[in-house]
Amino acid sequence: MTHFARxxxxxxxxxFLIRVLNGGIFFLFGLGKAxxxxxxxxxxxxxxxxxxxxFIPPVGSTLIYVDVIIGIFLFLGLFTRFSAWVVSGLLxxxxxxxxxxxxxxxxxxxCGCSGxxxxxxxxxxxxxxxxxxxxxxxxxFLFAKSRSALRLDAWVAGSDEDVLxxxxxxxxx
Numbered sequence: 090m091t092h093f094a095r096x097x098x099x100x101x102x103x104x105f106l107i108r109v110l111n112g113g114i115f116f117l118f119g120l121g122k123a124x125x126x127x128x129x130x131x132x133x134x135x136x137x138x139x140x141x142x143x144f145i146p147p148v149g150s151t152l153i154y155v156d157v158i159i160g161i162f163l164f165l166g167l168f169t170r171f172s173a174w175v176v177s178g179l180l181x182x183x184x185x186x187x188x189x190x191x192x193x194x195x196x197x198x199x200c201g202c203s204g205x206x207x208x209x210x211x212x213x214x215x216x217x218x219x220x221x222x223x224x225x226x227x228x229x230f231l232f233a234k235s236r237s238a239l240r241l242d243a244w245v246a247g248s249d250e251d252v253l254x255x256x257x258x259x260x261x262x
Contacts, residue, residue: 098229101238107230108237111176111223112163114209119156121204127153133201137190155179166240173231180224187213187220 097103122130130153131145140148156179163172183202190197191213200216203209210216230237 099233099235101235104230104233104235104237105239107226108166108169108173108240109164111227111230112160112165112172114160114223115156115176115179116160116164117207118203119153119158119160121206122153122201123157123204124206125204130201130204133199136195136197137186138193138195139186139189166237166242167245169237169240169242170231173227177224177227177231180220180227184217184220184224187217 127146127150131149134140134145134149135142155175159172159175159179162168163176187197187200197213200210200213202216210219236243
């Protein structure tokens with residue numbers, strides 16, 4: 090890998106940006122769903138027609154709070170690798186759910202992603218594109234050799250590692 094490519098793709102500050110943006114988006118989307126009456130999110134979930142009605146409230150509530158909590162963890166760099174894997178899994182899950190609805194011809198006026206407060210895509214194609222870009226960035230983050238800058242993980246672990254270091258370090262864990 091050339092020096093420029095390593096600076097761009099394996100740079101702790103690039104990874105920091107990926108981590109903060111994805112964590113922030115998940116947190117804000119979860120918060121958008123959490124501050125509205127949960128019944129509104131449950132109604133959106135019913136449109137997808139994949140869960141029995143009695144499972145929608147517990148699954149919906151769980152998704153809301155997982156988005157908020159995992160978004161905070163990823164944003165702060167706490168339980169970073171675990172949080173990044175969970176976000177990646179959720180993105181795949183959300184893409185599968187939206188794709189199956191589109192393939193079945195279910196009209197999606199609202200994907201339910203953000204509770205209606207933040208729009209980063211309104212059509213299924215835009216939402217799938219957004220999620221695919223987020224997933225690609227999370228996979229880049231997960232498989233990079235460097236660690237993200239400004240992670241609380243290093244501080245919590247009492248590591249001697251300089252979290253502000255800009256040079257490439259060994260793979261996490």
